[in-house]
Amino acid sequence: MRGFLFSLIMILFIPFFLLGLVVYTWRLRRVIIPQNISGTAAEPFGARIMMHLASTRIDKAAVKLAEHMILYRQPAKFLMLQTTGLALRISGYKGSMFGYPGQRPSSTMTMMSHRSHFLDCSISEALSRSENPIKQLVILGSGWDTRCYDLPTNSDVKCFEVDMAPTLNVKKDALIKSGIKSTHVTFVETDFNQESWWDSLLASGFDQSETTYILWEGVTMYLTNEAVNSTLALFSKLPQGSVIGVDFFTEDVVKGNPPHETWSKRMHAGVKYYSEKIMFGIPTGQTLSQGAKELAERHGLWLSKFENIGDASDKKKVPWYVFTEMTKT
Ligand SMILES: C[S@@+](CC[C@H](N)C(=O)[O-])C[C@H]1O[C@@H](n2cnc3c(N)ncnc32)[C@H](O)[C@@H]1O
Structure with missing residues (x-):
């Protein structure tokens, strides 16, 4: 039920998320890659922020850092992270990639x-x-x-x-x-x-x-x-x-x-x-x-x-x- 509610709210946020993805990709191609800054480092970082937003694995430093990290700083933070965080808070969903330690066996998702x-x-x-x-x-x-x-x-x-x-x-x-x-x-x-x-x-x-x-x-x-x-x-x-x-x-x-x-x-x-x-x-x-x-x-x-x-x-x-x-x- 919580997962269903989360998906439903996220459907409403799709336009925000897609816009966030455009900002993220533009920054990646125009700022991060030309300066030889690691882009792959943003992925596990994003996953840890998501777990924090779901309150399953607390990482206050990551959330503070995201404000000042090129890929996730505003407006990407609002469009991608804060919208997802809101959907997680409203729905109370803590499963799949947001779970910690998560179920075993784990999957590509988790x-x-x-x-x-x-x-x-x-x-x-x-x-x-x-x-x-x-x-x-x-x-x-x-x-x-x-x-x-x-x-x-x-x-x-x-x-x-x-x-x-x-x-x-x-x-x-x-x-x-x-x-x-x-x-x-x-x-x-x-x-x-x-x-x-x-x-x-x-x-x-x-x-x-x-x-x-x-x-x-x-x-x-x-x-x-x-x-x-x-x-x-x-x-x-x-x-x-x-x-x-x-x-x-x-x-x-x-x-x-x-x-x-x-x-x-x-x-x-x-x-x-x-x-x-x-x-x-x-x-x-x-x-x-x-x-x-x-x-x-x-x-x-x-x-x-x-x-x-x-x-x-x-x-x-x-x-x-x-x-x-x-x-x-
Ligand atoms: C996927 S990220 C993982 C970052 C971090 N350990 C984590 O889990 O969040 C890979 C990291 O390894 C660094 N890296 C990759 N190849 C490297 C190399 N040849 N020398 C030094 N660092 C390297 C990248 O700059 C990047 O920060």
Whole structure:
């Protein structure tokens, strides 16, 4: 009933939403892409804002940042986000892509909330443990991630956000304009495909002798096989107990192997829209997690958590996206 009411209200808002989409697309093509700012970073950010609007996953920093982020600032914010927020409030709907943690098995529709939940749990478990506590939090390919701005008030974890310069610069500007405290965060510019993020991090005050959590969310698919492996090799230099939370598309979906032919084409085309390119996918092996386990073990790591979207036992829901946590033992 709530879902029906939500859809009904959204039908009324379609003209607003379409106008918002025009503004969003114009800004993407004319402002974001020419300046080499990541457009794909806007998608998970938008999904997290939607969950916030449905009150299923609170992310106040994301909502504040959206005011000053080129793609979502007014009038796009009103036309797309506020209208949807109003429909969610009136209907009380909290399902599908707005749900958190959402139902399992998850689907293409609900994968963002599954991904957020998997990584939220991984980070919060690591940050709350008393033995061998995490001292540094590094967000690789941080985009519009807000986890550094939502840490417990007594946390003394040093934070680093690593991304390409154009994306980091607009984010830093938006943080200042939105009044979000970011003095505990060091911003590190790099290109994972071109240079060593490790050297850039070390030059920015990162201490490789401290136990560290690395969040590498929504990034590996845009990298080369070499860049993914060299990042894991660098991670493996960190002290015992360090953790990396990372998601992967499967090799089958990236290559368009059966049964993913149609979805793969759509996905490549969707990312091309942002002038970006999907390159890396993880082999799944005999069991779905085998490829992740082998990748972890190649770098002397333990695959400490593994989840996937879809359902390996259902031919209509063959998994194509996996979430992993690897630990330095
Ligand atoms: C889809 S976004 C994910 C952002 C963020 N982790 C999140 O989940 O909201 C991918 C991010 O990776 C960054 N990225 C992609 N390729 C990169 C590269 N070669 N070097 C550095 N950052 C890169 C992009 O700038 C973008 O911010």
